[in-house]
Structure formats: structure tokens, C-alpha cells
Amino acid sequence: MNVGIIGCGNISQIYLTAPKRNPALEIVACADVFLERAEAKAREHGIRALTVEGLLADPEIGLVINLTIPAAHATVALQALEAGKHVYTEKPLATTREDAHKILDLAARKGLRVGCAPDTFLGAGLQTCRKLIDEGVIGHPVAATAFMLGHGPEGWHPDPEFFYQPGAGPMFDMGPYYLTALIHLLGPVDRVTGSARISFAERVIGSAPKKGQTIKVNTPTHIAGVLDFAAGPVATLVTSFDVWAAQVPRIEIYGSLGTLSVPDPNTFGGPVKLRLAGEEAWREVPLSFPNHENSRGLGPADMVTAIGSGRPHRASGALAWHVLDLMHAFHDASREGRHVLLSSQCAQPAALPLGLAAGVLDD
Numbered sequence: 001m002n003v004g005i006i007g008c009g010n011i012s013q014i015y016l017t018a019p020k021r022n023p024a025l026e027i028v029a030c031a032d033v034f035l036e037r038a039e040a041k042a043r044e045h046g047i048r049a050l051t052v053e054g055l056l057a058d059p060e061i062g063l064v065i066n067l068t069i070p071a072a073h074a075t076v077a078l079q080a081l082e083a084g085k086h087v088y089t090e091k092p093l094a095t096t097r098e099d100a101h102k103i104l105d106l107a108a109r110k111g112l113r114v115g116c117a118p119d120t121f122l123g124a125g126l127q128t129c130r131k132l133i134d135e136g137v138i139g140h141p142v143a144a145t146a147f148m149l150g151h152g153p154e155g156w157h158p159d160p161e162f163f164y165q166p167g168a169g170p171m172f173d174m175g176p177y178y179l180t181a182l183i184h185l186l187g188p189v190d191r192v193t194g195s196a197r198i199s200f201a202e203r204v205i206g207s208a209p210k211k212g213q214t215i216k217v218n219t220p221t222h223i224a225g226v227l228d229f230a231a232g233p234v235a236t237l238v239t240s241f242d243v244w245a246a247q248v249p250r251i252e253i254y255g256s257l258g259t260l261s262v263p264d265p266n267t268f269g270g271p272v273k274l275r276l277a278g279e280e281a282w283r284e285v286p287l288s289f290p291n292h293e294n295s296r297g298l299g300p301a302d303m304v305t306a307i308g309s310g311r312p313h314r315a316s317g318a319l320a321w322h323v324l325d326l327m328h329a330f331h332d333a334s335r336e337g338r339h340v341l342l343s344s345q346c347a348q349p350a351a352l353p354l355g356l357a358a359g360v361l362d363d
């Protein structure tokens with residue numbers, strides 16, 4: 001199946017090199033609202049540059065990878081589906097629940113597939129963690145903690161305003177990595193609660209070209225959430241742009257027989273560490289799977305392979321919709337002072353089988 005990319009910004013480079021790592025991916029064209037950006041990428045990667053309309057009208061393209069900014073994700077995904085193409089979108093699936101519904105409904109009506117980033121859970125680190133949990137090495141999972149703590153991107157990002165507007169903030173920007181990893185490891189979530197605050201009313205940009213300009217903060221920048229998983233475990237997730245320094249781990253899974261230390265879910269590799277009841281120290285577990293370098297593109301490669309064989313794909317629209325619903329639910333719970341029951345559900349994505357070569361997915 002031929003693939004076209006819409007959105008030729010920062011993240012497009014790693015996707016454009018994905019066919020080298022994933023034999024199932026055949027990227028033939030790219031497009032952007034700024035045609036010159038598409039032309040530059042097309043020249044570099046030996047593919048065709050098209051207008052967005054031209055790419056959507058091209059009958060040879062069966063799947064669109066949507067790498068536009070979050071505010072445009074839904075519009076572009078709906079355009080791709082209307083044009084009869086499967087679509088894989090960078091995270092988040094959409095910014096509102098309404099738009100996510102529209103995307104999934106249209107895809108169902110047209111018999112097309114929706115996929116969504118992140119695909120880091122298909123990497124060596126998180127697949128090794130899943131194997132250890134599924135094999136019962138830590139017993140049955142009882143709880144988890146996950147922390148994404150930092151002081152925001154305005155010190156380095158060239159255009160950081162959008163991070164402090166509704167639909168962004170630390171939860172919508174980084175939450176998808178943590179929530180997708182937790183659902184991959186523990187299954188779907190039944191209910192959440194949380195508290196959110198804006199700790200600093202303004203941010204001062206430290207990076208060129210807007211150095212010294214201030215940003216008015218219009219969305220919570222510290223969100224502390226609690227999640228009850230359908231299978232029983234209770235997890236704590238804190239995402240923050242308000243913290244200068246911290247020593248907490250990224251993700252830990254606590255089981256009846258021991259603890260699993262999970263690698264950064266914004267990466268594909270390790271380290272994976274274990275410490276079982278009675279053990280005096282942590283030990284690093286060798287990774288059992290390939291794809292430990294930056295392997296963005298595994299998600300759409302899995303989608304193309306799955307479309308070919310008819311099996312479900314792993315980085316699915318249903319999973320991304322559950323993640324989006326959760327991110328909104330933390331904010332709703334804080335505003336309304338209650339637990340929020342999730343109406344979205346998704347199946348835990350299938351674990352990868354052992355023994356696949358790097359970049360190759362199972363039929």
C-alpha cells in the first residue's frame with residue numbers, strides 16, 4: 001500500500017526515513033500547506049511533492065500519515081477518510097471528544113482504518129515490560145505510578161505559545177505517551193479523578209526568535225490524576241510544566257511479587273529493571289525485542305501489515321480515543337470535583353510475538 005505524508009514539519013523527518021527501517025512502508029509523496037516545505041522534503045527523500053488536495057486525490061495512495069499540528073489533526077484525518085484513504089495521525093487523535101467521534105464514525109461508515117501515535121509501545125523496552133507482566137514475573141499488578149515532570153518547553157522551543165493554550169499543556173502534549181504505555185501494560189481504564197492547577201499565570205520565552213516575550217497561560221500546567229484500571233490496578237499519573245527538578249521515576253508497575261521499572265515511554269528502548277520481593281537491589285533485564293532506537297513509523301507499518309492480513313492494528317483509533325477521553329476526564333474531574341467514569345473503552349493491544357526482525361511486523 002502506498003503512503004502519503006501530510007505535514008512536513010519537525011517530526012516528518014523521522015517518518016520519511018521509516019521505510020528504511022520498515023519494509024512494509026512505501027512512502028511515495030508528501031504535502032504541506034506550505035508547498036515549499038513539501039518540495040524540500042520530497043527532494044531530500046526522492047518522493048513526489050504534492051498539494052494537500054493533490055495528495056488526497058491521488059488514487060495510488062491508500063494511507064495518509066497526518067503529521068500536522070494538533071489543531072489540524074481532525075480536519076486532515078476527516079479529509080483523508082472522505083477521500084477513501086486509511087489515516088494514521090500523530091498524537092493526539094484530535095483535540096476534542098466530538099472531533100474524535102466524527103473521525104471514528106466516518107471511518108466505520110467507510111470501512112477504513114484509523115491509527116494514531118504514539119507507537120513507542122511497539123518498541124523493545126515497552127514490549128519487554130509487557131512480556132514480563134504477561135508471564136507473571138511481578139505477580140498480578142496492583143498499582144502503578146507515572147511522572148512526567150518538567151518546566152515546560154518555552155526555554156528551547158522556537159514557537160512555544162500553543163503549549164499553554166487549551167488542548168495542550170503537559171497532559172495533552174505528553175500524556176499520550178504515558179497513558180498509551182499504561183494501557184498497553186495494564187489494559188483499559190474504568191474511571192479517573194484528579195486535580196489540576198495553573199501555577200504560573202505567565203511564561204517568558206527563553207528561545208529565539210521570540211526571546212523575552214510573555215505567554216499568558218490558559219490551560220492547567222500541573223495535573224495530578226488517579227486511574228482505576230478495569231483489571232484492578234490503581235495508578236497515579238502526574239504531568240507538569242511547573243517543576244524545576246525531580247528524582248521520581250518515569251513509570252513503575254507494582255505487582256504482588258515485585259516491581260517493574262519501565263523506561264521513558266517517549267523512547268523505544270530500555271532500561272527495563274526488576275526488583276522482586278526479597279531482592280536487595282534492582283537488576284536490569286535484557287530487552288527481548290528489536291526496535292530499541294528511534295523507530296517512529298512502526299505504528300503505520302503495523303497498520304499496513306494488518307490491513308493486508310485483516311488482523312487488528314495495534315496503535316489504533318480506539319486506543320487513541322480512550323487516551324483522549326482520559327486526558328479530558330482528568331480536567332473534567334478537577335473542575336467538577338468528582339470521579340469521571342469513562343464511556344470509551346478499548347481492547348489492550350496485542351503483544352508482539354518474539355522472534356521478529358527489526359521493523360518487521362507479524363501477519
Ligand SMILES: NC(=O)c1ccc[n+]([C@@H]2O[C@H](COP(=O)([O-])OP(=O)(O)OC[C@H]3O[C@@H](n4cnc5c(N)ncnc54)[C@H](O)[C@@H]3O)[C@@H](O)[C@H]2O)c1
Binds near residue numbers: 034075
Ligand atoms: N516535534 C516533535 O518532536 C514531536 C514529537 C512527537 C510528536 N509530535 C507531534 O507531531 C505533530 C507535528 O509536530 P511538529 O513538531 O512536526 O510540528 P511542526 O509545526 O513542525 O509541523 C507541522 C507541519 O504541518 C503543516 N500543517 C499544519 N496544518 C496543516 C494542514 N491543515 N494541512 C497541511 N499541512 C498542515 C505545517 O505547515 C507544518 O509544516 C504534532 O501533533 C506533535 O504533537 C512532534
